[in-house]
Amino acid sequence: MTAAPLRVGNFSGFYGDRADALREMLTGGEVDVLTGDYLAELTMLILARDRLKDPAAGYARTFLRQLEETLGLAHERGVRIVTNAGGLHPAGLADAVRRLADRLGLPVRVAHVEGDDLTARHPGSLAAHAYLGGFGIAACLRGGADVVVTGRVTDAALVTGPAAAHFDWAPTEYDRLAGAVVAGHVLECGTQATGGNYAFFGERPADVRRPGFPLAEIHADGSSVITKHPGTGGFVDVGTVTAQLLYETGGARYAGPDVTARLDSVRLGQDGPDRVRVEGVRGEAPPPVLKTGINRLGGFRNEVVFVLTGLDVEAKAELVKEQMGDALAKAPPAEVRWELARTDRPDAGTEETASALLRLVVRDPGQEAVGRALSGAAVELALASYPGFHVLAPPGKGSPYGVFEDAYVPQDAVDHVAVLPDGRRVAVRPPHRTRALEDVPGPALPEPLPAGPVRRAPLGLLAGARSGDKGGNANIGVWVRGDDAWRWLAHELTAERLRELLPETRDLPVTRHLLPNLRAVNFVVEGILGEGVAAQARFDPQAKALGEWLRSRHLDIPEVLL
Template sequence: MSRAEERRPVRIGNVSGFYGDRLDAAREMIETGDVDVVCGDYLAELTMLILAKAQAREGGVGYARTFLTQVEQILAGCTERGIRIVANAGGLDPAGLAGAVRAVAAAQGIAVRVAHVEGDDLRGDLSAIDPPVGRTPVSANAYLGAWGIAEALAAGADVVVTGRVTDASLVVGPAAWWHGWAPDGWDALAGAVVAGHVIECGPQATGGNYPFLHEITDRRRPGFPIAEVAADGSSVITKPDGTGGLVSVGTVTAQLLYEIGPPAYPGPDVTAHFDTIRLERAGEHRVAISGVRGSPPPDTLKVALNDVGGYRNTMTLVLTGLDIEAKAAWAEELLFGILDRDAFDDVDVRLLRFDRPDAGSNPEATAHLRITVKGADRRLVGRGFSNATMELALGGYAGFHTTTPPTDATAFGIYRPARVPRTAVTHAVVLPDGTRRTVADPPTSGPIQPQVTAPPPVGEQSNGAAGEQSRAATRRVPLGAVAGARSGDKGGDANIGIWARDDAGHDWLAAFLTPQRIRELLGPEAAGLDVEVFDLPNLRAVNVVVHGLLGDGVASSTRPDPQAKGLGEYLRSRLVDVPAQLLPG
C-alpha cells in the first residue's frame, strides 16, 4: 500500500489573509483547530510595494513583522503539538525572516528547524521579463510554486518561510509533502490549488464579506478556515469548533469566485480547471470539494512589478443642498483658474452624489466633489494643490467646506503584470541544515493559450431563451434578490463572481449577463472597457472580468473603491427584470 493510500487527510488551517489581519487567529487555530499545519498569506501586490519601501529605509526589513508576533505566540504550542508552520511572510527577504524566527525560538529556549524558499526576487536580472522592463522597478517578483515548501517539510522543517509564492502554494506544498504526490499528479494538485484558493483569504470563506447576511446566524467574528485535503486532492472546508461565522456551499462558492479570470486557472505547478469543481454540503460547517481536474502548467511564471509612479493628493469638497452640479462645475473652474491643469500628470474629478431632495438632516443633503491630482513635483501636488482649494473658501460656492484640512502629497505605485520563462528563474530551498537545493520545474504545457469567451446564445441585447420564456412574467427587483456576488482586483482589472441559488437561476444569469449588459449596469466608468464573462455551470456562477477599471492597480487607482471590493454589491443593487418564478417566495 502506498503512502498516499495510508495517510488520512491533512488538516491545514489558515491564520492570515493579508498583512495586517487578526493577530490572535494563529493562537486560536492551534488551540481549537486540531490542525497539522498552519499557513498564512501576507503578500498582496500592494504589500510588495510596502515591503520594498520598508526595506529601503535605514534599518528597515523586507518581511512582514506581524508574522513574528504570531510566531512568538504559537511557537511553543506548535512544538508541543507537532504542528508545522508555513507562511509567505518572507516577502523580499525570506532569509532574513528565517533568521528572525530562529532568534525568537532561541529567546524562548525552543529547538526549531527553520527553512526558507527563495529565487522569486528578480531585481538582480530583469533581462528575461516580458514585456521588457523599461526602468528598474521597486520590486519584481516571480510567483513560485509549492515544491520548495514540500521539500523543506520533507527535510524535517518545523517552520518554512517563503517570498512570493502563489497563495495556493501554502496549501499545495504541505498537501504534496503529506501525501507524497508526484509533480505530474495534475488532478490532485489542482484539487489542492482549489482548496488553497478557498482558505487563502482567511474568514472570507467562513462568512466574511458574504452578501446573504440572513444566513449567518452566528454573528461573532468568523473563525479562520481549515482545509482537510485528501490523498486524491479532494477536500473538505471547515472551521474550528466554537468559532463564529458560517461555512456553507454559498460561502465557499463566494471565495472560489474571488479574484479569478478564465476557468482554466494557470499556476506554477498545475493549471486548475475551475469549471470542473463540484461542491456539496458534508455536515454542519463542512463543504466537500471534489471533481477538480488539472493539466500541466505553462512554461512561464507570472511576475508582479511595482514602480514608484510619482506623487498624488486628494481634496474632497462638500456641496450642500441646491444646485449641486452647478456648484461643482464652478468649483472646478475656479480651482483650475488658480492652478494650471496641464502642470499635473493626471487630474481626476468625481462628483459623488449622496444628496436627496428635502433631506431630513444636513448630512443627507450633501454631495462630495473629490479631486485627485498626480505628478512628479511633490510641492505642487502637495500643499500647492491643497492650499489652492482653500482659496475657494470665501470666494466660491455657497456652503463651501472640505472633509479634511489641506493635505500633503503621498507617493503612489504602479503595478504591472508580466511573465518570465521558467529557465530564467532559480527556485531554491534552503534547508534547516543550511543546504541550498534547486527545485526542479514540473512538466509544462508550453505557452498559455488565449481563451475566448463563448458568445451569448441569442445576442447582446436579449435575455436569450430564458428571457423569452419569462418575458410576460417578470418583476423589476435588485439583481441581488436572486444572485450573490463577490468582487476584487487583479492588478488593473476588476473581477465580479456572480452566483445563483439553483440551476434555473444560473441558466437565467448566464443568458442575461452579457458583456454589454454588464457595461450598462456598471454605468459610465465601464462604458468603453473590455468586459469578459465566463460561465461556471458547476458552481451555478458566471465570472466577470472588467479590464482596466482600476487603471495601474490599487496603489495608483483614483476610484473611491480602488480594489473594487464593493463593485459586486453595487451590481447586486441594480434593478433588473427577473423572471418571477426565480424570486424567493
C-alpha cells in the same frame, strides 16, 4: 498504505488580519499545518518602501509578534507553520524566527524558500517578484522544517506544498495538485470562506460578527472538505465556498506555477454542517512562464474633497471647478481628475445627508506640482467660492503612489531554491512538461427559462457576487443557488448587460466566463483600476464592492424566481 488526510488551516488572509487567529487555530481543534498569507500586490509595495528605510526590513513583522505567543504551543502540538510573511526578505524573517526560538528555548527547525526576487532585472522597480509554486515548500517540509518562510509564492502554494510533501505527489500528478490548488484558493483569504464579506450574510442564523478561520481536510486524491473548528463563528456552506472560488479569478483555466486547475471541473456539495466537499478537480500541465509582479513609483498624488450642501449642487461644483482650474493653470499637474458623488438627498433631516462630495485628485511626476499649488489654491477659496464652502480635510504636500504591472519570465529563468534547516540548498527544478495557456471554449448555454411575469427588482435578491482586483483589472463573480435561476442568469447577465448595469465599464473590455458546475458567471473588466490598487485610480481602488454595486442594480427578474 494510504496516507491519512492532511488538515491544513489558515490563520491570516492579509497583512493586518486578526492578530490572535494563530492561537485560535492552534487551540480550537485538530490541525496538522497552519498557513498564513500576508502578501498582496499593495503589500509588496509597502514592504519595498519599508526596506528602503531599513535594509533589514521587508517582511511582515506582525507574524513575529503572533509567533512569540504561539511557537511553543505549535511545537508542543506538532503543528507545522508555512507562511509567505517573508515578503521581500524571507531569509531575514527565517533568521528572526530562529532567534525567537532560541530565546524561548525551543528546538524549532526553520527553513525558507528564495529565488522569487527579480528586482535587479527590472531597473527602476521597487520590487519585482516571480510567483513561485509549492515544491520549494514541499522540499523544506521533507527536510524536517517546523516553520517554512517564503517570499512571493502563489497564495495556493502555501497549501499545495504541504499536500505534495505529505502525500509524496509527483510534479505530474496534475489532478491531485489541482485539487490542492482549489483548496488553497478557498483558504487563502481566511474568513472570506467562513461567512466574511458574504453576499447572503443576513440569511443565516450563524453569528458572523467574528467568523472562525477555515481549514481543509485534504485527501490523497486531491479532493478536500472545507470546514472550520467547532464552536467558532461564521459558517461554511456551498455559497461561501463558491464565493471564494470566484474571487480574483478569470476563466475556466486557473494557471499556477505547478499546475493549471480547471475551475469548470470543480464540484461542490454540502457534507454536513459547516462542511463542504470539493471534488472532481481536473488539472493540466502548467504554463511555460511565471507571472512576475512589478511595483514602481508612479509619481505623486494629492487630493481635496469639497463639501457641497443643500441647493444648486451642480452649479456649486461648476464654480469651484472653474476657480481651481484657473489656479492650477499656472503650473498644471500632469493629471487632474474630478468626481462628483451625489450623496445628498432633498429636504434632508441632517446636514450630512444634505451634502454631496466633489473630489479633486491630481497626479504628477514631481511632488511640487501636486503639493503647494493644490493646497494654496484650495485654501485661498475658503471665503471666495460657493455658499457653505468647506472641505473634508485640507490638502497636504502630496504623497508618492505606486503602479503595478505584470510581466512573465520562462519557468527555467528563476532560481527556485529551498534552504533547509541545516543550511543545505536544494534547487527546485522547473516543470518538465508545460502547456501554453489558452481559453476554454465556452460551454453550451442551458435551456432558457420559459417566458412569464417579471418584476423590476435588485439582482442581489437572487444572485450573490464577489469582486476583486488583479493589477489594473477587476473580476466580478456572480452566482445563483438553483438550476432555474442559473437558466435565467446565463442568458440574462451577458457582458453587454453588465456594461448597461455598471456604466463605469461601458467603454472597457469585458469578458464573460461561464462556470455551470458553480452556477456562476465570472466577468473580467480590463483597465477599470488603472495602474493597480496603489495608484488609487477610482473610489474603490481594489474593486472590493464592485459586485455589491452590481447586486444593487435593478432589472426584470422572473417572478417565479423571486
